[in-house]
Amino acid sequence: MIPLSGSPARLAALALPCALAALVASVAACGGSDSPNTSVPDSITQVMKKPMYQGSTWALRVVDLTSGNVIYDMNSNAQLYIGSVRKLFSQGALLDQYGAQHQFQTPVYRTGTVDATGTLNGNLVLVASGDLSMGGRTNADGTLAWTNFDHNEADNLGNAQITAPDPLAGYDAIAAQVAAAGIRKINGEVVIDDRLFQPFDFRGEFDVRPIFVNDDVVDVIINQGSAGSATPVDYRPKSSAFTMQSTLTTTAAGTDDSIKLAPEAPTCIGAPNCTGALSGTIPADFVPPIVPSFPLIQTFRITQPSNYARTVLIEALVRAGVTVTASTVENNPVQLLPAQNAYSADARVAQLTSQPWSEYAKWILKVSYNIGADTSLMLFGLANNGSTTLDAALAAENATLSNAYKVPMDQTHFIDGSGGGDTTATAIAVIAMLRAMNGRPTFPTYVDSLPFLGVDGSLASTTGFESDPTLAGAKGKVYAKTGTYVTGTETNGVVTTTLKGQALGGYVDTKSGRRLAFALVVNNVPISGLPDVIKVFNDQGTIAANIWKLQ
Secondary structure, three states: OOOOOOOHHHHHHOOOOOOOHHHHHOOOOOHHHHOOOOOOOHHHHHHHOOHHHOOOEEEEEEEEOOOOOEEEEEOOOOOEEOHHHHHHHHHHHHHHHHOOOOOOEEEEEEOOEEOOOOEEEOOEEEEOOOOOOOOOOEOOOOOEOOOOOOHHHHHHHOOOOOOOOOOOHHHHHHHHHHHHOOOOEEOOOEEEEOOOOOOEEEOOOEEEOOOOOHHHEEEEEEOOOOOOEEOOEEEEOOEOOEEEEEOOEEEOOOOOOEEEEEOOOOOOEOEOOOEEEEEEEEEOOOOOOOOOOOOEEEEEEOOOHHHHHHHHHHHHHHHOOOEEOOOOOOOOOHHHOOOOOOOOHHHEEEEEEOOOHHHHHHHHHHHOOHHHHHHHHHHHHHHHHOOOOHHHHHHHHHHHHHHOOOOOHHHEEOOOOOOOOOOEEOHHHHHHHHHHHOOOOOHHHHHHHOOEOOOOHHHOOOOOOOOOHHHHHHOOOEEEEEEEEEEEEEEOOEEEEEEEEEEEEEEEEOOOOOEEEEEEEEEEEEEOOHHHHHHHHHHHHHHHHHHHHHO
């Protein structure tokens, strides 16, 4: 989604070294007005000439998906910041690598024997598979639940929507299988085997591992209260691995809000009594941002996923009637694991099967789930050539994109799978990927996984085209990935924010019935906050709707 917060301290922390600033500065400012390609119609260039884009750089490339004929072209060889449009590459490659119907299997093994009383004299080991959901987003119909404003961006956006399914449902299902296998007591340890790939740093927050509970966050659920009283607060998942205490109070209408989570990224997970604090005040007439209704959602980061998952699994086992003699809260005892991949099939006592990857691709692309995209890169590397590090997986993907997809990788700069930091690409490279996916078996899934303009995902609330009735038909006819890159710098207490990159790339089913591929990017837009980012979102929606109308 949008890496932006209203907090000056958080915003300043987003400042990143702009190694490509000289490159961006060398591109003609406001490409709409200076582009030598006059085939770009006025209805599009007039949007690009708005005062807020003075000094900004635009790029646009539109081609016929089948023939490759170029329809509009503007600065398409400029290598610009594209943010999460990078996910078009990582998800396309992984869909092809695994297939849309691939399902992950997360097995649980015993490493000892079970006696006549049902006591396992040995350890119980869950072998992490990289399943991003672990059964915690499963709808009643078997699909994967997601919301247009994902809780992984709650602290950046100021709010989110949480899904309905129980985030611990998968662990309860595993525990029920263990009990059904005849195990009544575990006289040993419970261990998470997290050796599928090497942990990798996620944007300086924590090290991602191949095991997940609630997407590695604890949701803080703040409800509306009455002035002068404690604010009603809840949190999920509930686990002794991490608890929360709240002193948040509701104040009179018209007062300021000052909501604080401390620490947002607790390092104590794996130690007893690990607790986070919610404090501050919230006015009685407070209207939550983004989703203007309660509950207000904020999150704590689960910084030690394996420790947390181990505790969650033990608690699920206890709920299923299995006694566990090991400490519920402690560091994951990886020193007890056998040799990797040395488990015997007849020692398996449970297994969790994921939804098809098509459901995960939709989740990742619709809401721009960054950790999911970075983990996807790791999963691609593993399946492609056994890579277990982020750098090796990235090298494997780069080679595949170049050789199999004919993407000009010298026109890209990828640092992860999600589009973090100084991720760049030319419009030419984006179009190459979009065209390469056409005709592949996974192409229908790929298109269906993208946000639909004015309908769902990160394009659900894009409304810039609705002011012109002639553009209204574009709703649901543009399928595109958004990308946002915001930086903030603080000088003498004054925070300056810049939309370094806002991008949109995907497909348009035009009014005349053609299917086009398009890439649209603007860089270096001065902004004062989230409302300005939304304006750019809407302007790009207007441009996409004009492409629908004119072709």
